[in-house]
Amino acid sequence: MTATVSSKLLDWYDGHARSLPWRARPGEAAPDPYRVWLSEVMLQQTTTAAVAPYFAKFTETWPTVEALAAAADEDVMAAWAGLGYYSRARNLVKAARAVAEMGGFPETEAELRKLPGLGEYIAAAVAAIAFGQRAVVVDANVERVVARLFAIRDPLPGARKAIRAAADGITPDERAGDFAQAMMDLGATICTARDAKCLLCPLMDECKGRAEGDPVALPVKAKKKAKPSRTGTAFWIQRGEGDTREVWLVKRPGKGMLGGMRALPDDGWSSRGDGSEDAPVPGAWKAAGVVRHGFTHFDLEMGVVIHAGENAKPVGEGEWWPVDRIEDAGLPTLFAKAARLVVADRE
DNA sequence: AATGCGTGGAC
DNA sequence: TGTCCAAGCAT
Numbered sequence: 001m002t003a004t005v006s007s008k009l010l011d012w013y014d015g016h017a018r019s020l021p022w023r024a025r026p027g028e029a030a031p032d033p034y035r036v037w038l039s040e041v042m043l044q045q046t047t048t049a050a051v052a053p054y055f056a057k058f059t060e061t062w063p064t065v066e067a068l069a070a071a072a073d074e075d076v077m078a079a080w081a082g083l084g085y086y087s088r089a090r091n092l093v094k095a096a097r098a099v100a101e102m103g104g105f106p107e108t109e110a111e112l113r114k115l116p117g118l119g120e121y122i123a124a125a126v127a128a129i130a131f132g133q134r135a136v137v138v139d140a141n142v143e144r145v146v147a148r149l150f151a152i153r154d155p156l157p158g159a160r161k162a163i164r165a166a167a168d169g170i171t172p173d174e175r176a177g178d179f180a181q182a183m184m185d186l187g188a189t190i191c192t193a194r195d196a197k198c199l200l201c202p203l204m205d206e207c208k209g210r211a212e213g214d215p216v217a218l219p220v221k222a223k224k225k226a227k228p229s230r231t232g233t234a235f236w237i238q239r240g241e242g243d244t245r246e247v248w249l250v251k252r253p254g255k256g257m258l259g260g261m262r263a264l265p266d267d268g269w270s271s272r273g274d275g276s277e278d279a280p281v282p283g284a285w286k287a288a289g290v291v292r293h294g295f296t297h298f299d300l301e302m303g304v305v306i307h308a309g310e311n312a313k314p315v316g317e318g319e320w321w322p323v324d325r326i327e328d329a330g331l332p333t334l335f336a337k338a339a340r341l342v343v344a345d346r347e
Numbered sequence: 348a349a350t351g352c353g354t355g356g357a358c
Numbered sequence: 359t360g361t362c363c364a365a366g367c368a369t
Contacts, residue, residue, distance in 0.1 A: 047355080050364085188365085194363085350369090
């Protein structure tokens with residue numbers, strides 16, 4: 001069955017592979033390792049549709065890993081704004097600089113694994129897709145397809161070992177990169193989380209989950225914990241008027257929530273608790289509205305208030321940013337919403 | 348091992 | 359509306 005699965009899947013892939021910007025065109029040589037790596041980092045927990053415009057922007061601005069290595073941190077963070085999971089962008093720059101220093105990407109899984117932001121999955125994916133090595137590539141698609149194919153009923157994450165072993169057993173020595181991408185395409189288009197279009201599946205006849213009648217029920221997952229709700233405040237401090245109007249932006253600490261990103265000053269809200277409502281500068285404040293935003297692990301209701309005075313003098317690190325170019329500041333979505341609230345309110 | 352870490356789309 | 363989900367990684 002092992003050889004049957006991989007050959008059937010590869011045959012299917014030859015006719016049904018998705019056309020994606022980071023893939024080599026059919027008949028082309030292996031894709032550029034830089035583009036493979038960049039796409040894999042962007043694609044973590046992120047849909048191909050969301051990634052596509054960011055991938056285009058990044059490869060246009062920084063066509064090579066050397067170019068990215070030479071970029072300023074804040075430019076990369078701003079370009080990443082809106083894509084989420086900002087530690088990916090911080091590690092992206094670090095890894096690019098390490099690779100440039102080494103003179104190119106390492107080609108083995110073990111060496112790739114040492115770069116910041118490359119875990120088991122990405123190291124295996126880059127080794128297989130960009131360098132043609134046999135590597136066992138296990139992402140959420142592969143977990144789902146394998147759990148169904150072998151009717152693995154132990155719940156995740158405990159079933160990871162068994163799933164990985166089963167994936168290892170069907171990974172071919174040749175074309176391991178195509179095999180991995182084929183598994184992901186199958187998981188993305190046919191064997192999806194809410195559906196299993198078994199009649200379209202090239203592995204229909206080998207699938208134990210289908211034979212047992214309930215492929216969609218697999219893999220079994222532990223129930224998620226309820227998300228807490230928090231409240232907080234963001235502070236809009238401005239100077240000037242009209243075309244010269246500017247707003248005070250801070251840079252968030254390098255680690256933690258929205259780490260390294262430009263932001264409005266806030267009152268210290270976090271997943272652990274509500275904000276203090278303490279303003280960063282004294283004075284009267286006028287409410288502009290409320291922004292609701294769902295993070296991975298908590299929901300936030302953030303009030304946005306505007307400093308009523310003309311000449312606030314913020315203390316600490318920060319910068320005055322032209323309000324008419326606020327879209328270029330690279331604010332994460334939460335603060336972009338807050339900014340839109342204020343700007344729309346005054347126009 | 349469990350938790351922290353974004354965002355937008357599908358249903 | 360709420361809930362789940364999407365090419366995971368770091369600690």
